Amino acid sequence: MLFHVRMNxxxxxxxxxxxxxxxxxxxxAYSQELQKSGKWRHIWRIAGQYANYSVFDVPDNTQLHEILSGLPLFKFMDIEVTPLLRHPSAIREDDT
Structure with missing residues (x-):
């Protein structure tokens, strides 16, 4: 399941x-290991802010919570999570 996550x-x-x-x-180190494993699929810096938008690919919200709460910066973050579902008009079959 894909999750869009904003981290401030x-x-x-x-x-x-x-x-x-x-x-x-x-x-x-932690985030790069998650990226290599494919669980943290994308990360983008938000210009002018100490924040990012990320996409995680994990089986469920429990695993996402475990990953996010394991971040060394977790106690200094405000996090917003949005679950993502494939849009019926999407043309890319390989991005589920």
């Missing part, structure tokens, strides 16, 4: 630089 990151300004660097490094 709100890092505290007083977070120590070393802690910020560690969280960001872990976040990058």
């Amino acid at each position: 990151v709100n890092l505290p300004h007083d977070l120590p630089a070393a802690e910020t660097a560690d969280i960001l490094a872990r976040e990058k």
Whole structure:
């Protein structure tokens, strides 16, 4: 099942630089592994914001919740999730 996810990151300004660097490094490694596995299919930066739009391909909302709550930046994020279904007028058969 596909999910459209908007993630807004709100890092505290007083977070120590070393802690910020560690969280960001872990976040990058975790997200890239999910991308390699095919679970995190797309990620786009939103211009001018510390935010992204992403598409996840997972069996259900339980697995999506597990993935999102495992993000090192999770406690600093506002997340909006929209489940996606194939549109009946879509012409690409390979993008379900």
